[in-house]
Amino acid sequence: MQNKRLAIFVLLLGFGLAAAVGLPVRVLLDETGLAEVHIQGRHSLWSLAGRLATVEGGRTYRLLADSRGIELTCDSPPCPVQGYVGRLISFVPAEGLVRVGDRDYRGYLRVVWRDGRLLLINKVNIEDYLRGVLPGEVPLSFPYEVLKAQAILARTYTLSRLGSNPDYDLCDTSRCQVYLGADAEAERYDRAVRETAGRVLAYGGRPISAVYHADSGGKTAAAVEVWGSNIPYLQSRDDPWSLDQRWRVTVSPAKVRQVLAEMGHSVASVSSLKVVERGASGRITAMYVGTGSGGLRLGVPEVGRFLRSLGLPSTLASLSGWTFSGRGSGHGVGMSQWGARGFAARGWNYREILAYYYPKTVLTHYQLSASH
Structure with missing residues (x-):
């Protein structure tokens, strides 16, 4: 955790008063080519060039990613701002929420153009x-x-x-x-x-x-x-006191081969699966996949990705033939x-x-x- 933004924090050992207000968090809501944004109160629209306009609530804006950047239109012309607005636009609230898809969000919305796609980012106070x-x-x-x-x-x-x-x-x-x-x-x-x-x-x-x-x-x-x-x-x-629900997942050689291909392992065929190592908690930490060209060993962390892609809720499992029987949900x-x-x-x-x-x-x- 050596990233630079951690330098803005001071950790106080003990239970002193926290000055938590004001710390912004940037949350990616969607990555898309076309988006609709509905503002519920008065907002300012900003681009990299500065403030474009102050607009009233109740309008929906449509954003399209083209080859240059962001094209903006609205649902009820005339639009206070429309056309090409550059590669970034922010909806900054004076009041009210902003709606993206079917959800409302506090804070403001930043839309960034990246390689022909729109990144919809909610910048909001951490609390x-x-x-x-x-x-x-x-x-x-x-x-x-x-x-x-x-x-x-x-x-x-x-x-x-x-x-x-x-x-x-x-x-x-x-x-x-x-x-x-x-x-x-x-x-x-x-x-x-x-x-x-x-x-x-x-x-x-x-x-x-x-x-x-x-x-x-x-x-x-x-x-x-x-x-x-x-x-x-x-x-x-x-x-x-865990829930300890039991589950069973049966896989096929074709599914295993597909998952391996998605992970970058190209194999001609799959003949068998075998658990070869377990960790301290009993979770699978290594597996051997029998293939037409001999075999493939998957260890940590790759084996976890492999099993999740096969549909296992967790890696706390046993294997009989092509059927996994296990407990728990999540990485554990x-x-x-x-x-x-x-x-x-x-x-x-x-x-x-x-x-x-x-x-x-x-x-x-x-x-x-x-x-x-």
Whole structure:
């Protein structure tokens, strides 16, 4: 986590007051050739050349990526701004939300032209961003202590991702964190965000890689089992209250061959599958694929991608012939959300839950440095 934007933070060990307001997060909402943006209140439209116009709410703008940049039109001419606007345009609110697709968002919308495509990026305050993340990551019915733990993890994960891409910090899917915008907000989620404002988990003075997953299947995975990196605070832990749902997935030689091709392994045929190594949690860490040209060994992290592409919910599985039988859902590293639910139901608070799943970390606050 050496990216430059982390230099704007000061991590304060202890539980001092957090100055969390104002930290912007850039979230990729879509990458497309054509987009519609509906503004609900007065907004200013800005390009790289400066402010183009101030426009009233209730209008829908259409953006088209052409060979040069962005073409802009609106639903009810005359348009305050129309035609070619360059390679970037921002909708900056004086009031109201902005709608992209079927979702409303706080903050402002930046549209960037990149190689004939439009990147739709929501730039939003981190605490408002979290209000749209929690509904996509944990059920509202879960114990309140789990919601608070999730808010801290989502905030920490967000800080660790700042500056990871020149245009945006995170996407809005499970590949990053699920972000559902303002429509999904609920007071119980909002309160969990407010009551943990600015709190993060740190190791060595930096935000940790705060990964989490749905259900461990009874034992969480160490990072080395999944990504090949030995991280002190991401070790295998017993998870006695996980949901532990069982599943079965049957694959075919044709499907295996297709997945291997997508991963860059071209094989003439597939004759067999064999598990050859397991990690400390029992997850598959290496497999042998029998092929027409001999065989192919897949290890960490490639084997995880291979199994996910075959449709397995997790790598905690056994194999008989072409059928996988397993438990759990997700990569298995860090907090198990269903496991945390079980701990909270038995009286654990969010501090105890986080300390269990992330040993050797410190619960602290971040604030913006004076140089920001």
